Amino acid sequence: MASSVLVENVSKVFHTREGGLLFRGKKRVVEALKNVSFEVREGEVFGLLGPNGAGKTTTIKILSTLLLPDSGDAWVNGYHVVKEANKVRESIGVSLYSDRGFYWKLSGRENLMYFARLYHLERSYAKSRIDYLLKLLDLESDADRLVEEYSTGMKSKLNIARALLQDPPVLFLDEPTIGLDPTAARKVREVIMELRGEGKTVLLTTHNMYEAELLCDRVAIISKGRVIAIGTPGELKSKVSEHKVIEVELAGFDEGLLEMVKQGRGVIGAAARIRDPVSGLAELRIVYDGDFALKDVLGMLLSSRGRLISVKSLEPTLEDVFVTMTGERLEAPS
Amino acid sequence: MRQGGKVNCPSTKFLRGFKAGLAELRGVVEVWFRNYFRYPAWIIADVVTTPAWLILFIVPILMFLPREQWQDPGVLNTMFWAMVLWDVVSSGIWSFGMAIRREQQTGTLEALFVTNASRAILFSGGLCVRTVTMFMGILYMFAFFTAIFKVELMLFNPLGVLASLVTGLVAALGFGLIYGSLVLRFKNIGPLNNVVQFILLGICGVFVPVTSLPSPLRLISYTLPFTYVADLVRHYALGAESLLPLMLEWATLLTQTAAMLILGLSMLKQVEHQMKYTGGLGSY
Numbered sequence: 001m002a003s004s005v006l007v008e009n010v011s012k013v014f015h016t017r018e019g020g021l022l023f024r025g026k027k028r029v030v031e032a033l034k035n036v037s038f039e040v041r042e043g044e045v046f047g048l049l050g051p052n053g054a055g056k057t058t059t060i061k062i063l064s065t066l067l068l069p070d071s072g073d074a075w076v077n078g079y080h081v082v083k084e085a086n087k088v089r090e091s092i093g094v095s096l097y098s099d100r101g102f103y104w105k106l107s108g109r110e111n112l113m114y115f116a117r118l119y120h121l122e123r124s125y126a127k128s129r130i131d132y133l134l135k136l137l138d139l140e141s142d143a144d145r146l147v148e149e150y151s152t153g154m155k156s157k158l159n160i161a162r163a164l165l166q167d168p169p170v171l172f173l174d175e176p177t178i179g180l181d182p183t184a185a186r187k188v189r190e191v192i193m194e195l196r197g198e199g200k201t202v203l204l205t206t207h208n209m210y211e212a213e214l215l216c217d218r219v220a221i222i223s224k225g226r227v228i229a230i231g232t233p234g235e236l237k238s239k240v241s242e243h244k245v246i247e248v249e250l251a252g253f254d255e256g257l258l259e260m261v262k263q264g265r266g267v268i269g270a271a272a273r274i275r276d277p278v279s280g281l282a283e284l285r286i287v288y289d290g291d292f293a294l295k296d297v298l299g300m301l302l303s304s305r306g307r308l309i310s311v312k313s314l315e316p317t318l319e320d321v322f323v324t325m326t327g328e329r330l331e332a333p334s
Numbered sequence: 335m336r337q338g339g340k341v342n343c344p345s346t347k348f349l350r351g352f353k354a355g356l357a358e359l360r361g362v363v364e365v366w367f368r369n370y371f372r373y374p375a376w377i378i379a380d381v382v383t384t385p386a387w388l389i390l391f392i393v394p395i396l397m398f399l400p401r402e403q404w405q406d407p408g409v410l411n412t413m414f415w416a417m418v419l420w421d422v423v424s425s426g427i428w429s430f431g432m433a434i435r436r437e438q439q440t441g442t443l444e445a446l447f448v449t450n451a452s453r454a455i456l457f458s459g460g461l462c463v464r465t466v467t468m469f470m471g472i473l474y475m476f477a478f479f480t481a482i483f484k485v486e487l488m489l490f491n492p493l494g495v496l497a498s499l500v501t502g503l504v505a506a507l508g509f510g511l512i513y514g515s516l517v518l519r520f521k522n523i524g525p526l527n528n529v530v531q532f533i534l535l536g537i538c539g540v541f542v543p544v545t546s547l548p549s550p551l552r553l554i555s556y557t558l559p560f561t562y563v564a565d566l567v568r569h570y571a572l573g574a575e576s577l578l579p580l581m582l583e584w585a586t587l588l589t590q591t592a593a594m595l596i597l598g599l600s601m602l603k604q605v606e607h608q609m610k611y612t613g614g615l616g617s618y
C-alpha cells in the first residue's frame with residue numbers, strides 16, 4: 001500500500017523565554033520532537049496517542065506546513081512538506097485544536113464560505129459542499145447563527161467542517177473530540193469512520209486511548225517528543241496482554257511509594273495520576289506478572305502511610321502499553 | 335484531490351492565478367465589510383472621530399498662520415490637497431498591519447496559512463474598510479474647506495490627480511506590507527507607524543515643498559515615492575510646476591512604487607518563513 005504521510009527523522013526545537021517582562025526571562029529550549037519517524041498508509045486512520053506536551057500538535061503543524069522542521073523530512077500525499085508546501089496544502093484538510101480560529105461576527109456558514117473562496121472552490125459547488133458538511137456535522141440548525149454564539153462543541157465541529165471543505169485526500173485532525181459531549185463525540189467519530197470508508201487518509205491526535213482503539217487502524221504512541229511504539233491497537237495491546245493490571249485508589253500518595261512499587265518483584269510498570277494534590281488522592285495503575293507480585297504490591301500499599309481506598313483488577317489496554325514503556329499515565333480517560 | 339490536471343501553458347496558469355486571486359479578494363472584501371457593518375459602534379466612531387481628528391489637526395496649523403494667509407486660496411488649496419494625500423497614504427500604510435493584527439487576535443492566522451491564498455490579498459481586507467473611512471475623510475475635508483473657509487477648491491486636471499493619488503495609494507501599500515510584516519513578526523508595535531508616517535510625509539513635501547528642506551533631507555526625499563505623488567497632485571490640481579519633467583517624474587514614481595511593492599511582498603514572505611521556523615505564527 002502506498003504511503004500517504006511519511007515522516008523521517010523529524011526533529012523540532014523551540015527556543016522560548018520564560019515569563020519576565022520586556023527582555024527579561026530565562027531562555028528555554030524545548031525539544032518538542034526528537035527524530036520522529038512514522039508512516040501513514042493510504043486510506044488508513046492513524047492515531048498519534050500521547051499525553052499533554054508529547055509533540056502531537058507539533059507533528060501535525062509540521063505536516064500542515066505551519067511549522068518548519070529543524071531536521072528530517074516529511075512527505076504528504078507524495079509532496080515534500082518544505083519544498084512542495086503549496087502542493088501539500090492542496091492535498092490536506094487541517095483542524096487544529098483551538099477555541100478561536102473563526103470570525104465571531106460571521107455565521108458558521110459565512111465562515112465556511114470565506115474559506116471555500118480561499119480554497120478556490122467554485123461558488124455553486126462551494127454552496128452545496130457547505131450545505132452537505134453542515135448537515136454531516138449536525139450544524140444545520142445553527143449554520144446561520146454568529147460564531148460568537150457557538151458552544152465549544154459547535155466550534156469544534158465547524159472546525160472539522162472547514163477541514164473537509166476542499167474534499168482533500170488527507171486529513172489532519174488535532175484532538176477532534178476534545179471538549180465534546182458524548183453525542184457530539186460520537187458524531188465526530190462517525191464522520192471519521194465515514195471518511196475512512198471514502199478512502200481518505202486520516203491522521204488524528206488524541207490522549208484518549210479508548211478513542212485511539214475505537215477509531216484507529218494503527219497508532220503511534222508518542223511521549224516527550226519520541227515515538228515509542230507503533231502498531232495496530234491489537235499489536236500494541238499484545239505487548240501487555242499477557243500481563244495483569246490493577247488500578248488502585250489511594251489517599252496520601254507520595255512519589256517514594258511509586259518508586260518502591262516499580263521496583264517490586266514481578267512489576268512490569270506503574271504510574272500514578274494525582275487526582276487531588278491537597279489530600280494526595282491518587283490513582284495508581286500497576287502492570288504486573290504472577291500472583292506473587294500482587295501480594296507484594298498490596299503489601300507495600302497497605303504498609304505505606306497512604307490510605308487504600310479501592311483496588312480494581314482490569315483488562316490491559318493501550319494505556320498499559322504507555323505505562324510500561326514510560327512509567328507515566330495518559331490523560332484521564334473520560 | 336482538487337479537480338483539474340497539470341497546468342503547463344503559462345497563460346492558462348496566469349489566468350487561473352488571476353481567477354483564484356479574484357475569488358480570494360471577493361471573499362476578503364465580503365468578510366471585512368460584513369464584519370464592519372456588524373459593529374455599529376465602529377461605524378459611528380468612524381463617522382464621529384474623522385471630523386474630530388481633522389479639527390485637531392487643522393486648527394493648530396491655522397493658529398500659526400498669519401491672518402492674511404488664512405484667506406489665501408492658494409495656501410488653503412495646498413492644505414486641502416495635503417490632507418487628502420495624508421488620508422490616502424495613511425490608508426495604504428495602515429491596511430495590512432491592521433488586518434494582520436486582527437487575524438492574530440481572532441486566532442485565524444493558522445487557518446488562513448494552510449490555504450494557498452495570496453498572503454497580500456488575505457491581508458488586504460483592512461484596506462477595504464479603511465477605504466470607507468478614507469472617502470469619509472475626504473468628504474469631511476471637502477465640507478470643511480468649502481463651508482468653513484469658503485475657499486473655492488482648485489482641480490485643474492481631475493484625471494491626473496486621480497492617477498497620482500492611486501499611485502500614491504499603491505506605493506503606500508508597499509510600505510503597508512513592510513509594516514504588516516513587522517506586525518506579523520513583533521505583533522504589537524503600536525504607534526511606531528504613526529511616527530514613521532509623520533516623518534515620511536514631512537520629508538516628502540506634503541505640507542511644505544521639498545525645495546524648502548535642507549539639502550541632506552532633500553536627498554532622502556528624492557528616493558521616496560510620496561515626494562513625487564505630492565508634487566504631481568499639486569501639479570494636476572493647482573497647476574503648480576512639477577519638480578522634474580512630467581514623463582521623467584512619472585517614470586521615477588512608478589519605478590519607486592514597484593520597488594516598494596516588491597520589497598514589501600518579499601519581506602512578508604520572509605517573515606512568514608521565519609515565523610514558521612520559530613513557531614510564533616499562532617501566538618499574539
Ligand SMILES: Nc1ncnc2c1ncn2[C@@H]1O[C@H](COP(=O)(O)OP(=O)(O)OP(=O)(O)O)[C@@H](O)[C@H]1O
Binds near residue numbers: 031032051054057
Ligand atoms: N510555539 C511554541 N513555542 C514554544 N514551545 C512550543 C510551541 N509549540 C509547542 N511548544 C512546546 O512543544 C512541546 C510539544 O507541544 P505540542 O503542542 O506538540 O504537544 P501536544 O502533544 O499537542 O500536547 P497536548 O495534548 O497538550 O495538545 C511542548 O513542550 C510545548 O510546550
Ligand SMILES: [Mg+2]
Binds near residue numbers: 057174
Ligand atoms: Mg496538542
